[in-house]
Amino acid sequence: MSDATVTAANTTTTARVPGGRRKKTGSHGTAGFLFTLPFMVLFLGMFIAPLVYALYLSGFREQLVGGNQFVGLDNYTDGLKDQAFIDGIQRVILFMIIQVPIMLILALTFALILDSGRLWAGKFFRVGIFVPYAVPTVIAALMWGFLYGRDFGPFADLADWLGLPPPNFLSERTMLFSIANVSTWTYTGYNMIILYAALRSIPGELYEAAAVDGAGSVRTAIHIKLPLLRPALLLCGIFSIIGSMQLFAEPQIFFSIAPDVIGKAYTPNLYVYNLAFADQRLNYAAALSFMLGVIVFVFSYFVMYWSNRQESR
Amino acid sequence: MSVPSVTPDAGAVVTDAPAKTRRSSGKPPGTDRGYVFPTLFMLVFIFYFLMPLWWLFVASTKSLDDLFDSFGLWFSGFHLTVNISDVFTKDDGVYWKWLRNTLIYSVVSAVGAALLAAMAGYGFAKFDFRGKNLMFWFVLGSVMVPTTALAIPTYLLFSKIGLTNNPLSIILPSLVSPFGIYLMRIYAEGAVPAELMEAARIDGAGEFRIFRQIAFRLLAPGFVTVLLFNFVATWNNYFLPLVMLSEPRWYPLTVGLAQWNSQATAGGGATSAFNVVICGAMISVVPLIIAFIFLQRYWQSGLSAGSVKG
Numbered sequence: 001m002s003d004a005t006v007t008a009a010n011t012t013t014t015a016r017v018p019g020g021r022r023k024k025t026g027s028h029g030t031a032g033f034l035f036t037l038p039f040m041v042l043f044l045g046m047f048i049a050p051l052v053y054a055l056y057l058s059g060f061r062e063q064l065v066g067g068n069q070f071v072g073l074d075n076y077t078d079g080l081k082d083q084a085f086i087d088g089i090q091r092v093i094l095f096m097i098i099q100v101p102i103m104l105i106l107a108l109t110f111a112l113i114l115d116s117g118r119l120w121a122g123k124f125f126r127v128g129i130f131v132p133y134a135v136p137t138v139i140a141a142l143m144w145g146f147l148y149g150r151d152f153g154p155f156a157d158l159a160d161w162l163g164l165p166p167p168n169f170l171s172e173r174t175m176l177f178s179i180a181n182v183s184t185w186t187y188t189g190y191n192m193i194i195l196y197a198a199l200r201s202i203p204g205e206l207y208e209a210a211a212v213d214g215a216g217s218v219r220t221a222i223h224i225k226l227p228l229l230r231p232a233l234l235l236c237g238i239f240s241i242i243g244s245m246q247l248f249a250e251p252q253i254f255f256s257i258a259p260d261v262i263g264k265a266y267t268p269n270l271y272v273y274n275l276a277f278a279d280q281r282l283n284y285a286a287a288l289s290f291m292l293g294v295i296v297f298v299f300s301y302f303v304m305y306w307s308n309r310q311e312s313r
Numbered sequence: 314m315s316v317p318s319v320t321p322d323a324g325a326v327v328t329d330a331p332a333k334t335r336r337s338s339g340k341p342p343g344t345d346r347g348y349v350f351p352t353l354f355m356l357v358f359i360f361y362f363l364m365p366l367w368w369l370f371v372a373s374t375k376s377l378d379d380l381f382d383s384f385g386l387w388f389s390g391f392h393l394t395v396n397i398s399d400v401f402t403k404d405d406g407v408y409w410k411w412l413r414n415t416l417i418y419s420v421v422s423a424v425g426a427a428l429l430a431a432m433a434g435y436g437f438a439k440f441d442f443r444g445k446n447l448m449f450w451f452v453l454g455s456v457m458v459p460t461t462a463l464a465i466p467t468y469l470l471f472s473k474i475g476l477t478n479n480p481l482s483i484i485l486p487s488l489v490s491p492f493g494i495y496l497m498r499i500y501a502e503g504a505v506p507a508e509l510m511e512a513a514r515i516d517g518a519g520e521f522r523i524f525r526q527i528a529f530r531l532l533a534p535g536f537v538t539v540l541l542f543n544f545v546a547t548w549n550n551y552f553l554p555l556v557m558l559s560e561p562r563w564y565p566l567t568v569g570l571a572q573w574n575s576q577a578t579a580g581g582g583a584t585s586a587f588n589v590v591i592c593g594a595m596i597s598v599v600p601l602i603i604a605f606i607f608l609q610r611y612w613q614s615g616l617s618a619g620s621v622k623g
Contacts, residue, residue, distance in 0.1 A: 028440055028514075028520060029440055029441055029442035029443070030442065031436075031440060031520035031521075032436045032437075032439065032440020032441065032442045032445070033436065033440070033442040033443075033445075034436070034520075035432045035433060035435055035436030035440070035520075035524065036432070036433040036436040036437060036445075036448065038429055038432065038433070039429040039430070039432065039433035039489070039494065040433070040448060042429065042485070042488055042489050043451075043452065043455070043489050043491075045485075046467065046485055046486045046488070046489045047455055047458075047463065047489055047491075049470060050463060050466035050467040050469070050470045051458075051463070051466055053466060053469060053470045053473070054465070054466030054469060054470075057466075057469060106358075110355070110358070113351045113354070113355060116351070118347050118348055118351050119348055119351040119352040119355060120348055120352050121352070124359075125355045125359055126609070127605070127606055127609055128359045128362055128363055129358065129359065129362050130605065130609070130612075131362070131363075131366070131602055131605055131606070132362055132365075132366070133545070133605075134545070134598060134601035134602045134604070134605045135366070135549075135598050135601075135602075136548065136549035136550075136551065136566075136567045136597075136598075137549060137551060138549075138551045138567045138568075138570065138571050139567065139570065139594045139597060139598060140365075142570065142571070142574050142590070142594055143365050143368070143369055143594060144365065146368075146372070146587075146591065147365060147368060147385070151380075151381055152372065152380045152381060152385055152587075153385060154368065154384065154385035154386045157384050157385055185361070185362065185365065188362075189362065193612050197612070238456075238457065242457060242459050245459060246459040246460070246461040246462060248461055248551075248552055249551050249552070252571075253571060253574070256574065256575045256578040256579070257578060269461050269462070269552075272462075272465055273465070273552075273556070276465055276468075276556075277556075282469060285465055286465065286466060286469060289462045289463075289465045289466055290462075290466075292459065292462045293458050293459060293462040293463070296457060296458070296459045296462065297454075297457050297458060300457040301457065
């Protein structure tokens with residue numbers, strides 16, 4: 001593949017030559033461990049410890065009298081039967097099925113067009129599409145909330161000119177799409193940049209070979225670029241899945257505009273937040289956090305497994 | 314041997330002069346007609362991506378009355394300076410504190426996380442030691458743990474040891490960037506030649522000196538990419554500070570503005586300070602947008618190495 005990969009492969013092989021390896025482990029291994037140590041200490045403290053603590057907390061339940069009581073897996077079985085939690089999970093899965101493909105197809109199309117170089121002002125488009133990623137999700141949600149609104153949104157103004165009633169973007173039926181739009185707006189450029197960076201590192205000789213064979217730009221894109229983009233697409237896919245499962249800022253901001261539609265449990269994360277801070281049900285919140293983490297992990301793992309199988313086929 | 318990072322960087326430069334360089338480099342010469350459709354296609358979408366930001370800018374120049382009465386995408390009266398001074402004086406100038414907090418949290422977290430990632434990535438890539446693979450797989454697996462699912466457990470733990478509601482409660486969790494480790498490991502594998510390390514050892518340099526004086530310079534493009542990602546992640550973070558902080562004086566911009574917004578919405582109608590919220594939001598996105606435009610090419614350099622290998 002690219003030179004980078006070749007170099008990387010070379011160095012790993014030299015490091016793994018049977019005889020040399022032992023020597024390496026002996027003399028420099030400790031140094032390698034010490035380089036990773038500061039990170040690993042923080043990783044244990046900020047990642048593993050909270051998870052272990054949450055696991056511990058999730059085994060208890062607050063009692064009105066007599067402090068906390070150990071209840072085993074009861075919080076988890078409750079979670080599996082909790083309709084608000086299940087509805088939230090289903091909602092973010094639906095969101096994921098709709099939003100992630102649309103966003104990734106857009107990002108891929110933009111990246112391929114930019115990489116083909118067959119347009120004017122490519123740099124302007126590249127920066128312009130990427131720039132929304134600089135806007136924090138909360139600010140993006142806030143901004144789109146105003147844009148959707150009847151008071152100062154341009155859509156309402158336009159409808160008014162045309163003599164139509166203002167569109168309701170935040171009703172029961174439209175809310176999920178309006179949230180999906182905010183995510184798409186914010187993250188398409190981010191994914192585009194990852195894919196574009198991967199495209200730029202495909203060596204030019206491959207294209208020349210394809211051109212000699214008489215392949216047009218669309219065929220080059222499908223038969224040469226797409227297969228080489230698989231790892232980058234997988235990366236984008238997994239990040240997008242994780243992102244959609246933990247939706248929080250958008251529904252939380254839209255709550256102040258459309259409280260009846262959002263409610264307390266529009267997404268699992270919003271539900272966990274409300275349980276912990278409005279209801280003070282910390283143990284149950286810890287259990288649901290944990291379950292949410294496991295669900296996301298399983299989803300991402302499944303996508304990776306599926307992608308690896310496709311590749312080895 | 315400086316191959317890995319240079320490839321993507323050179324690529325980025327090529328795109329800045331797209332048509333001519335490409336055409337002369339052996340591709341069949343495209344007619345100008347071939348440019349029309351892709352450019353038009355992108356124009357349609359660029360409107361979608363830039364329209365909200367245009368609206369934000371236009372809206373922040375309006376008084377509250379004009380916000381309600383005039384068309385959203387065009388100017389009406391010029392109230393920008395008044396709005397800006399309102400933003401910075403509201404609630405005893407708390408916006409300054411939010412801006413300062415955001416900057417401190419982002420800079421400290423980004424520099425720290427990138428340093429830790431560079432060291433650990435280098436350690437994982439260039440050395441063999443016991444338990445290395447197990448450790449790395451743990452870190453890699455944690456990329457898939459959603460950070461918000463982690464925030465509540467972290468809050469619970471921090472409140473147990475009295476660490477909530479202060480800057481450390483934001484900075485410490487933000488220092489851990491599993492994805493940064495992953496990126497730096499791949500980057501270090503390609504960027505630091507083993508022969509160079511061996512030569513330095515023969516010259517009697519200690520391992521830490523080799524890292525500081527030789528390896529770190531080779532890792533710089535990857536370091537910058539990890540730095541930028543963590544900077545934006547911390548700058549944009551909302552959930553963690555929302556959970557951790559209870560006093561407005563520690564808030565970053567995201568939490569502070571969301572609070573102003575919910576106050577304005579709760580107030581309702583023409584008495585609310587929507588113009589201040591909108592102008593505050595506009596000011597808060599300007600620094601990052603400028604940084605994005607100027608640092609554009611650095612986003613790609615470290616990424617390409619990482620994403621190509623997957």
